[in-house]
Amino acid sequence: MKKAHTNKIQFQGDGMKFLQISKLGESNADSCIIPLWQKKGGAFEPPAWAKEISKGEFGGASAQMALLRNVKIGNKNFEKALMLGMGEMQMAQAGAIVANIASAFCALKQKFASKIAIELGEVSDVQKILPAIASQIKMADYSFEKYIVKDEKDKQPKAQVQEVQFICAPSCAAQIKRGEIIGNAANYARSLQNEPSNIATPSYLASRAKKMAGASALSCKVLGKKELSKLGMNAMLAVASGSAQEPALAILEYRGNPSKKGWDCAFVGKGVTFDSGGISIKPSRAMDEMKFDKSGACAVMGAMSACKSLDIKKNIVGICAFVENMPSGTAYKPGDIVRACNGKTIEVLNTDAEGRVVLADALAYAQKTYSPQILIDIATLTGACVVALGDLAAGIMCDDEKLCEKLIVSSNESGERLWPLPTWAEYDEKVKSEIATVKNIGESGIAGPIAGYSFLKPFAGGGKWAHIDIAGVNRLLKPKWGLSFGGTGFGVRLALVFFSKL
Template sequence: MKCTVTAKESGLVNADILVQFFSKKEMKRDAGKVLAGLGVVASPDGDFKASAGEIAMLYRQASGKEASRVILAGVGEGKTAEDYRKAADSVARKTVDLHLGVLALDCSPIDDWAKQSKQKPEELAAILVEGVLSGAYRFDRLKSGKLDKEETKEDKPKNIEELVLAGCGSRLEAIEKGAGKGMIIGACQNRARDLVNLPGNHLSAEDLAEAAIEAGKRGGFEVTVFDKKKIVELGMGGLLAVNKGSEQPPTFVILDYKPKGKAKKTIALVGKGVTFDSGGISLKPAQGMDEMKSDMSGAAVVIAAIEAAASLGLPLRVVGLVPATDNMPGGSAQKPGDVITTMSGITVEVGNTDAEGRLILADALFYAKKEYNPDVIIDLATLTGACIVALGNSVAGLFSNDEKLAESIFEAGQSSGEKVWRLPLWDEYDELIKSDVADVHNTGGRGAGTITAAKFLEKFIDGHKHWAHIDIAGPAFWAKGGSKTPGATGFGVRLLLDLLKGWS
C-alpha cells in the first residue's frame, strides 16, 4: 500500500472513498456544515451515533476522479488513541470489502483530535495509518482464485492500493513523519499475522527461522540460527524434549538489533515458537486443534517488533530469542512422567506433554540471562488456556518480578490499545508445581493454571531481577465471527514498540 500526504483539501483529492471522522460531540455540532460543504446529498439523521468504529456510507455529487462515496467514521468521545485506530480499521475493512483502491482520510481537524486525545499530530497520523493497515489485512496468499471468479476479476482492486492523508495544512511535515512510522509498524504487525496464519504444513521451525532472516535483511540487523546439532551441544533439553515426536528439526533463532550509537539499554525478547501444537502424547481435542497453528504467535510478535524497532532506529539493543519446534505425538515423543534436564541443569517432571511451551521457553530464558545478562527480559507466549478463562480474549496476562517494569508494560498496553492485566507471582503457588521425582513439575493442576505456568518460567531466569512474562493466549488469535478480522491479530507488536519507545 502506498501512502500519500497532501495539504490539498480532502474533497478535491482523487480517491474512491473520502472519510470524515466525527466524535459524538462533533457529530451533533459540525456534521451538517461539513457534509453540506462536501455536497453530500443526504445525511444519516439520527441513525449514526459516531461510536468508536461505527461507520455510515453517504454519497455526493463529485467531478472527475474525486470521491463520490463519503464514509462517516465515528471515534466515540475521541479521547483515546484507540478510538481513532478503531475508526480507521473499520473504514479500511469497508473499503476492501467494496474492492476500492484509493482511500482518502480528511486530516484537517487533526489539531482538534490531538487536543481531545492528548496525542501529538504525528502520533495520531501513525495511529490512523496503523488502523488502516490493520483493517485492510487479508490472509489470501494460499488462495488460487480458481473457484471464486468474482473476487479475482482483474478490474477490481483486491486491496487498498493507496492511502491519502489529505487536508494536512501546516501539519504536513508532522503528519508525513507520523505516517511513515505508522507504515512501518502496521506492515510489521501484518507480517506477524501472516506468519501466525500460515498452517503447520507451510511453517516449520526452519521456515520460521527463514522468516527471521528475511526480517533481518529488511531491518538491517543480525540473525543467527542454531540447528539441532548446536541445540544438542548447548544442552537445551526442554526444546529437544518437545521436538522428540516431530519429523522436523528444531531451531533456536537469535535476532540481534544494535543501534548506530550507544544503546541506552539491552532488552531481551523471548517468543514461544511452537509452529503447531497437537498436544503431543497428551493429545488435544480435535475441535479447534486447527487453530493451534497460532501457537508460535509469541515468536512472530518478537520477530516483527524487532524489525520495527530496527526500522525506526530506536536507540536500544534488542535481542530476540525464538525456540522453535512443533509438538507432535510420534513414536519417539516425550511421554507423561518423563524427567528431562533443561539447559540450566534444572530437572523437570513432564506431567502433561501439552504443557510444552514452558519447556522450550525455559531454555530460552536461561540462555538470555547467561549470554546477554540484559537490563530487561520479556517473554511472550500463547501459554495457557487458563489465561483465557481468567481474562477472556481481549486482554493478555502480565506477570513480573519488577514493580516498575510491570507498571511500564501496563502503561504501554493502555497507550497501544493492546491491554494487559497483572496477575500475582506469590510464593504460595510454588507448592503447586513441586515434584517428587524432579526439581519441578511442568503442570500444577486445575487451579491457577496461568499463574503456575508463570511460576515455572520464573525458575529459569537465573535470578534476573527485571523479568516479565506476557501470556497472549487470548488476544493472539480470533475465531470466525464477531466484528474483527478472523485469524491472527499480531497482538503484542504495538505493545512492545510503545514500551521500547518509552525507554528510548
C-alpha cells in the first residue's frame, strides 16, 4: 500500500487499481457512480446536476439506473455519470447496497469506462461495508474466458476498467485494500470452480493447492490413494473406486500464531470434481453442472490463499477432499458398508449421496489429526437445501449457539448469507442404520439438509462444529449482482471475515 499524497492512497491489483480519494472534485475519472436515496415514503428529488432527468424516468428505486453523458458535478466534468437508485435509506440492506454498486460498475464497464469514481459519502457505516463493496467490484470484473477461441476477424475491443476510485475518508483505505484481497481470493476459487472436470481432476486440484501454498506462506501436503488406504480412509476411497482418477486429500496449514501449538480452526471442503451419481446415476439434464460439486473445496483453497495477506492471527488448517464419482465395474454400490478412518461404519443406500461419505473421512481426519477448537465443513451437499433456500442463502447447521451466531454475523458482514436450520436430536433417528453406524440417506423427501448434518455427526468428533450447505449458492446460471455466470466463490469471503473475528 503506497501513500501517493495526503488524500490519495493507491493499491495495485490484478489489472485494475483501487484508489481512495477524499472528494469527488479531486478525481480524474472519466466516469462516476452516484448512489441516490429516496426520502421516507419513496419521495425523490434529483440533484441539481441531473435536472434533465424527469421523475418519471428515474425515481431512485433500488437498483434503478440512469446514464447521463458529459455532466458537470461540482467543479468536475464526467463523460459518463451513472445515477444509481438505492431506495429509502432507512430500508436499505447492506447486501442490496453492495449488489447495486457492483451492478452499476458492470454497466459502466460495458460502456467502456476506463476510470470509475464511486461516491460513498452518503452510504451509512461505510467502513463496515467497504470490504464487501470492494470485493464485489473485484469479483464483478472477473470472467472465465480461457477456453474461448476467436478468429482475428471476430475479435472486438474488450472493455477493461483501469481504475476504481472510492470517494471516502482516508481512514477507509485499509478497508478498501482488505476488500481487494478478499475479492482476489474469491476469484481464485471461482477460477477453480469453473474449470471443467476433464481438466480439474483430483490430482490437478491437488497440484494447484501445492502451487498456491508456495505463494501464500502455507505448508501443503497431499495424501494419495496409498496414504489414504494406510489411514483407513475407506469412505473416501469407496466414492473414488469407480473412477480412473485417483483421490487426493490436500491439507493446507497456516500458522498465524506460531507460538501456539494447537489449531484454532479446521476448514474442510467437499471436492467432488465430477458427480455422475455413480451407480445411482443422475438424470442427464444439467449433469454438466456437476463440475461445480467441488465448490466447497475450492472455497477452502480460496480462503486459505488470503490468510497471510490479511494477517490472520490464528492457526488455520484447510482440508480439501478431492474425488470423482463415476459408475463402473469397480464402483461402490447401494448396499455396501464402508468403514471410515475413525472406525464408524456407513451403510450406502444411494451412491449419489456421496458428498457426505467423502466428508465423513475428511472430518474424522481433521478431528483426529488436528483436534481443532472449531471445525467447519462446507459442501454442495443437498438439492433439498436449494429447494428450501434457493440461491439467496446457504444453510447452516450447528449445535453450538455461539459459533452459529458468530458465523451468521460474519455472513452478514461478508455478504454471503447463512440461514440456520434446526439440529434437534430427533433428526438423527432418520439416518440410523440397522446394520451400520449410519446410513447415507434419510427418509425420502423429508429434511434432506438436516439428514446430511445428522449423518456427519459421528465423524465430527463432538466438539464445536458447523456444517454449511452451499448447494444453492455455489454457482450462477446467469449474471446476477454484478457477477458473471458460473462459480460464485461462496464461502471464501464468509470464512475470511470469520477467521478475522476468531
